[in-house]
Amino acid sequence: MLRIDGSKGEGGGQVLRTSLALSLVTGTPFTMTNIRAGRAKPGLLRQHLTAVKAAEAVGAAEVSGAELGSRELTFQPRALAAGNYHFAVGTAGSATLVLQTVLPALLAAKEPSTLMLEGGTHNPAAPPFDFLARAYLPLLRRMGADVTATLDRPGFFPAGGGKFRVDVRPQALKPLSLMSRGRVLRREAKAVVSMIPFDVAKRELETVGSLLELRPDQLRPEELKRGQGPGNALVVEVESEHVTEVFTGFGERGKRAETVAEEVAAEVKRYLNAEVPVGEHLCDQLLLLCALARGGEFRTLPLDGHALTQLETMAHFLDVKVDVGEVDRDVRDVVVRG
Numbered sequence: 001m002l003r004i005d006g007s008k009g010e011g012g013g014q015v016l017r018t019s020l021a022l023s024l025v026t027g028t029p030f031t032m033t034n035i036r037a038g039r040a041k042p043g044l045l046r047q048h049l050t051a052v053k054a055a056e057a058v059g060a061a062e063v064s065g066a067e068l069g070s071r072e073l074t075f076q077p078r079a080l081a082a083g084n085y086h087f088a089v090g091t092a093g094s095a096t097l098v099l100q101t102v103l104p105a106l107l108a109a110k111e112p113s114t115l116m117l118e119g120g121t122h123n124p125a126a127p128p129f130d131f132l133a134r135a136y137l138p139l140l141r142r143m144g145a146d147v148t149a150t151l152d153r154p155g156f157f158p159a160g161g162g163k164f165r166v167d168v169r170p171q172a173l174k175p176l177s178l179m180s181r182g183r184v185l186r187r188e189a190k191a192v193v194s195m196i197p198f199d200v201a202k203r204e205l206e207t208v209g210s211l212l213e214l215r216p217d218q219l220r221p222e223e224l225k226r227g228q229g230p231g232n233a234l235v236v237e238v239e240s241e242h243v244t245e246v247f248t249g250f251g252e253r254g255k256r257a258e259t260v261a262e263e264v265a266a267e268v269k270r271y272l273n274a275e276v277p278v279g280e281h282l283c284d285q286l287l288l289l290c291a292l293a294r295g296g297e298f299r300t301l302p303l304d305g306h307a308l309t310q311l312e313t314m315a316h317f318l319d320v321k322v323d324v325g326e327v328d329r330d331v332r333d334v335v336v337r338g
């Protein structure tokens with residue numbers, strides 16, 4: 001039985017989710033200790049427990065330690081089962097992260113699957129639905145996978161209540177090559193508010209528009225009528241010839257709309273200035289997809305803690321070689337070989 005120390009690297013939920021995903025795909029059982037030891041509230045929170053339960057269902061797995069607050073888990077998959085699944089986090093915990101836990105396994109299953117996911121769809125420190133639908137899934141489709149996602153309703157922290165559907169047709173993944181971004185074709189900023197003043201959206205767009213030199217027709221305020229509680233997200237989409245990237249900031253109580261906009265604009269500028277196709281968040285998520293495809297190469301920003309943790313966690317389950325070459329101070333070339 002593989003033994004994994006969950007406090008390694010970031011010491012967060014990613015070590016657990018990546019381990020579950022790769023355990024399912026490879027059929028390798030594991031025990032994890034020190035789950036999320038690097039976080040203020042360690043152990044399994046609702047989102048992580050839902051990911052464990054989802055993986056248990058998809059892999060007909062034998063599991064012990066699957067309880068709220070648990071810091072130790074044993075997971076032994078038996079057989080992958082496609083199907084119609086419904087996974088509800090029950091809080092505003094990220095439902096997109098639950099999806100990413102089981103998606104590799106469902107791509108490797110024999111039959112198509114349909115998933116209904118409920119929880120947070122626009123969470124800080126997790127892939128927002130817009131990123132999933134317009135950055136992550138298009139690349140996954142380019143790698144040969146047939147996966148589509150449809151948002152039913154958004155869910156923000158702290159109320160949750162978001163819902164989306166995902167259809168998966170199993171395919172073997174092909175290696176991806178994404179070494180250049182090409183020309184930037186379109187830039188757009190969308191500010192969404194739910195049950196908070198519309199003015200917040202306008203102020204965010206005004207600031208992000210001036211910092212990124214966007215025209216008025218590239219700024220889209222959106223007020224949700226059926227919002228599931230208060231929430232605000234500022235989403236900047238950059239569509240280039242070879243890739244689309246999505247950057248997101250979240251409003252919080254006590255945080256000025258202008259600050260939310262400045263932070264997102266800084267992230268977008270860093271990406272644009274480095275002239276790379278793959279941003280920081282996409283990087284750690286693409287690493288796993290390339291490892292599953294047994295190959296791939298992409299140009300990105302210097303690897304952050306999540307990407308380094310991803311490399312360390314993947315190495316427990318897969319015999320892939322990953323080279324990270326420094327092109328210049330802000331640019332790295334990642335090559336994955338199976």
Ligand SMILES: Nc1ncnc2c1ncn2[C@@H]1O[C@H](COP(=O)(O)OP(=O)(O)OP(=O)(O)O)[C@@H](O)[C@H]1O
Nearest residue numbers: 010012013014039125126127128131248281284306
């Ligand atoms: N704005 C964003 N856009 C896209 N992806 C994001 C964004 N912010 C974070 N992510 C991704 O979400 C994942 C978060 O991993 P992390 O280990 O922090 O998990 P977590 O479960 O949210 O946190 P915790 O450690 O509290 O459990 C990473 O893959 C990261 O790239």
